[in-house]
Amino acid sequence: QVQLQESGPGLVKPSQTLSLTCTVSGGSISSGSYYWSWIRQPAGKGLEWIGRIYTSGSTNYNPSLKSRVTISVDTSKNQFSLKLSSVTAADTAVYYCAREELELRPRWFDPWGQGTLVTVSS
Amino acid sequence: QSVLTQPPSVSGAPGQRVTISCTGSSSNIGAGYDVHWYQQLPGTAPKLLIYGNSNRPSGVPDRFSGSKSGTSASLAITGLQAEDEADYYCQSYDSSLSGQGHVFGTGTKVTVL
Numbered sequence: 187q188v189q190l191q192e193s194g195p196g197l198v199k200p201s202q203t204l205s206l207t208c209t210v211s212g213g214s215i216s217s218g219s220y221y222w223s224w225i226r227q228p229a230g231k232g233l234e235w236i237g238r239i240y241t242s243g244s245t246n247y248n249p250s251l252k253s254r255v256t257i258s259v260d261t262s263k264n265q266f267s268l269k270l271s272s273v274t275a276a277d278t279a280v281y282y283c284a285r286e287e288l289e290l291r292p293r294w295f296d297p298w299g300q301g302t303l304v305t306v307s308s
Numbered sequence: 309q310s311v312l313t314q315p316p317s318v319s320g321a322p323g324q325r326v327t328i329s330c331t332g333s334s335s336n337i338g339a340g341y342d343v344h345w346y347q348q349l350p351g352t353a354p355k356l357l358i359y360g361n362s363n364r365p366s367g368v369p370d371r372f373s374g375s376k377s378g379t380s381a382s383l384a385i386t387g388l389q390a391e392d393e394a395d396y397y398c399q400s401y402d403s404s405l406s407g408q409g410h411v412f413g414t415g416t417k418v419t420v421l
Contacts, residue, residue, distance in 0.1 A: 232413070232415045282353055282354075293359075295346075296359075
């Protein structure tokens with residue numbers, strides 16, 4: 187059973203870069219059958235898809251965040267990562283990583299990591 | 309920011325039936341993209357509840373059902389139970405001139421009276 191776990195600093199200063207890692211256990215990130223996504227949720231608000239990566243390194247990003255987001259994958263560590271630059275208080279949120287099946291049609295997210303809270307503050 | 313609209317809240321007594329709507333447009337649900345539903349209990353990550361418009365993952369009670377028509381979708385909970393009190397989100401895919409990607413609904417809080 188595949189499990190995902192987010193990790194990274196819980197506090198980031200404004201204008202700096204937020205960096206998070208998602209570690210995949212119970213399966214190989216290189217299986218080739220999945221996309222790996224980042225999703226965030228500000229406190230008391232809804233979910234926002236940030237972007238996804240395939241093991242080849244191919245990425246897709248939310249158009250509203252595209253200029254600030256970079257998602258990368260490290261197959262040797264069974265991890266994928268998120269970098270969000272020039273953060274502001276509006277980027278304060280719980281960040282989740284999740285898996286999506288690779289198919290011709292966009293699919294759902296399952297499973298999800300437990301989430302990690304990132305606060306942007308000086 | 310969300311392109312899928314849900315009612316902020318719905319409520320019902322134990323045993324009753326409640327429905328949650330998810331309204332989109334011609335660039336997402338109306339374009340033929342599937343709708344999926346998630347249940348989020350307080351302080352936890354979202355959990356897949358319905359996939360591919362109307363399919364339940366293993367372990368999800370058959371009290372939960374989903375449907376899709378035109379530019380909208382619905383989640384129904386029959387025989388409402390106290391443990392169903394949670395936030396519910398729909399999810400689909402959007403493709404428009406401004407770009408494409410996964411989109412979520414605004415979320416609905418279900419309260420069991």
